[in-house]
Amino acid sequence: MISQLAILKDINVLSICVRIFLSVVISGILGFERGRKRHPAGFRTYILVCLGSTIVMMTNQYIYQTYHTGDIGRLGAQVVSGIGFLGAGTIIITGRNQVRGLTTAAGLWASACIGLSIGIGFYEGAILGGTTIFFVMTILHKMDNLMRKKSNLLHLYLEFENSLGLGSFLSLAKKNSIDVMDVQIVKNKGEEKKAMSVLLSVKSKENRPHTEVLQYLSQAEALNCIHEI
Template identity: 40%
Template sequence: MGHEIVFDYEMVEAIIRILLSAGAGALIGAERMMRGRAAGLRTHIIVCVGSALTVLIGIYAYEMMGGAIDPLRIGAQVVSGIGFLGVGTILIRGRSEVKGLTTAAGLWTTAAIGLGFGAGCYILSALVTIITFVTIFLVARIERQLEMRRKEFQMYLEIDDVIYVNEVFDWLQDHYEIDELDVTAPRTAIHGNVGVELVLSTKEGANAIDVKEAVQSHEHILLALESI
């Protein structure tokens, strides 16, 4: 009889851990779903619940085998295996625009949260759930506000000699943020000149004419044109 009471208690405890994992996954997944991400509510719930079940299986196997196996060995495979699912959410557009990194990181963290709840680390798992939700929901708004204050200019520059390329790049990085950069053949066809296609980011309020004049003021930049 006593054995049945212990068994029932353990079962209730396991159910609580699974339900907490489902709640944590739902919280994070709902935010991703509202943003139209590939991995949304269902994916995050499944990942979190599956992770919790995995570590529970490891714990029960440890007890059944009398401590002969590592209870976290199965759970450790979740951490590495979730990477394959995360890769499927990442989309690369061009050389400087990557989408889905936050979702991929969220999936990995969701798996860790599930492992935590499954192992009975309620407070830490709940804390990480809150931190993750706040990060992807509130901090994203701050990032968008900062992005709105940036202006990008796609430009073509021509440097008068290859020996000055590093000097010019250092100067540009002191004044602007360089998002993209390609070295090309000079449009003037002058031997020794170096052409550069790049995207410069500046603070809000800057305009193309001001940026062009400022860039062309460098003694080794012969041309500064808006790239077409």
């Protein structure tokens, strides 16, 4: 068993096939989770990132073993820092100042790290690490949503017909025992100057479902739309 594992640690046809297979399988599982949620970086992107990292690390190991020179971790270090440009491409800021794509970017970076561990023959770390990443991206995502729903704190995006609408909203919130915090006025582009977009946080003093809080606040005058973000 030890001798077989040692063979897979060296660069040969068998170890190359095993490493490429593992990188496709593990990254494919991670990418599938993102792809089914219609994120820009999905199934194929994750596989390519992980596979590329695996090839880079195998190349580094091959150079080290063949020519007995160089730093075995040099190319891997470049992958870890270089993957940032791809991750940055998945992060967007919507018109409502919402940041989207952070989890996808983090997942791509983690996929690259998995590829590096497979490429150097650290199979145990790659399999356990990939399993943990998948757990974080699926199970913990559901837990995060559940905790947000149970929280009394809501982050809202609102659009008013005019500035007087914000005053009506604040009065209505106070009347319903709802505290308003972190008010930010967003500049509207290409719209009427009188219109106003606002980002703010509200906290109900009582335990209420988010839908109930939104129903109370939606009764404010001159309010065009209200969304939880």
